[in-house]
Amino acid sequence: MRFFIVDDDPAVRSMLETIIEDEQLGTVAGDAPDGSHIDHGLLASQRVDVLLIDLLMPGRDGIETVRELAGRFEGKIVMISQIESKELIGKAYAAGIEYYVTKPINRLEVVAVLRKVAERLRLQHSIRDIRKTLSAIGFDGAASGKGTAAPEKTIVDSGSDVLSDLGLVGEAGVQDLLDILEVLSRHESERPGEPGFPQLLDLYRDIARRKLGPSASEANVKREVKAAEQRVRRAVHQALVHVASLGLIDYASPKFEQYATVFFDLGDIRKKMKELEDETSPAPGSIRQNTKKFIQALYLESKKRMA
Structure with missing residues (x-):
């Protein structure tokens, strides 16, 4: 580089x-x-x-x-x-x-x-090279007159785009959130029409098992569940700070209007905006973080982008 x-x-x-x-x-x-x-x-x-x-x-x-x-x-x-x-x-x-x-x-x-940064650049370059190769050998649809065929987008691709919009590039909890999206996508495909949303603890256990492997001890799984939960909570809080910052800069910002009330409670957004504006420390318990709402919104927004 x-x-x-x-x-x-x-x-x-x-x-x-x-x-x-x-x-x-x-x-x-x-x-x-x-x-x-x-x-x-x-x-x-x-x-x-x-x-x-x-x-x-x-x-x-x-x-x-x-x-x-x-x-x-x-x-x-x-x-x-x-x-x-x-x-x-x-x-x-x-x-x-x-x-x-x-x-x-x-x-x-x-x-x-x-x-x-280097890893992200390498990934982008690899994707670009793959697309060029596919285009060169006729997989872009040009020869048949059907136009360029866009590569199929996965739930992880869409989720990465949304998390980037939320200012979470490089945050430790991003990979956990992307793993949760894959679990939710698999859950929906295996159990179509089943009502309700999985419990957060079940999601954390699923991604912990996936990360540690089937031979992991229950004690190690519990430790990883707790660590993942903390990483996700920090990432959600950082997203709240980012969205509130966008609102302070421009209340009519398209991203602020798109994400503020979808991912967070409006009251919490306003409290965080005031804290940022006054540069004060948050009062204990002033903002109750709703991680489940965030993950639900992330999944629905990611699915929407796949369409």
């Missing part, structure tokens, strides 16, 4: 370059002190895969730069900043970043995030 680093602190640029080279994550194609020094043409000419950019800089800041690149830079963008304002972080995600790394720089965090 080829990286480009934008940060007004030369020490940070040097530290990031050292981490990338030491961990053999790729090559640093260039760097700049602020966003005014880069554009999509420069990044394209340097064949940049990942842009690492600071949030606040004296010239053009990170959010403004990301907005300028929107729709033209095809790589991934990782925001780096010591700013902890959830409103600003929400604006960064809304502008188009996919990951956020906090300062001061933590080597383990940087490596973990960049490896996730």
Whole structure:
């Protein structure tokens, strides 16, 4: 992978370059002190895969730069900043970043995030290459005049798209949620017409068994169930923060209107928006997280996207 680093602190640029080279994550194609020094043409000419950019800089800041690149830079963008304002972080995600790394720089965090980015890029490139191959050998329908046949979308593909919209790219609980979607899809196909929704505990047990294998002990399954439940709860809370941030930026945002009341209770959304706006800590029990509603909404929205 080829990286480009934008940060007004030369020490940070040097530290990031050292981490990338030491961990053999790729090559640093260039760097700049602020966003005014880069554009999509420069990044394209340097064949940049990942842009690492600071949030606040004296010239053009990170959010403004990301907005300028929107729709033209095809790589991934990782925001780096010591700013902890959830409103600003929400604006960064809304502008188009996919990951956020906090300062001061933590080597383990940087490596973990960049490896996730690399894996995501490899997956996208593999899918693109497969599609090109299928097209080249006539599986796109061009020869028969039937038009290009779109690859069949799975529940996981659709769920990944929805979770990305909800700002959950890279969250630990994403894989658990995707596994739950597969369990629900299998449950529906095996028991068509059966009313009701499986209990959350049953879903967590199913994905724990799937992850650990049939020979796993009951004690290990229980530990994994508890861990999965915690990961999912954190992911759902992060989605709430992301959606509330979108609402603060633009109450008429299409994504906010589409997801706010489908995945969450409107009262909880309003409470979270006020907390973010006032930058206050949530009062204990002020927001009662409804994980089951979130998972039901995720499944229905993912199915809708498969149609």
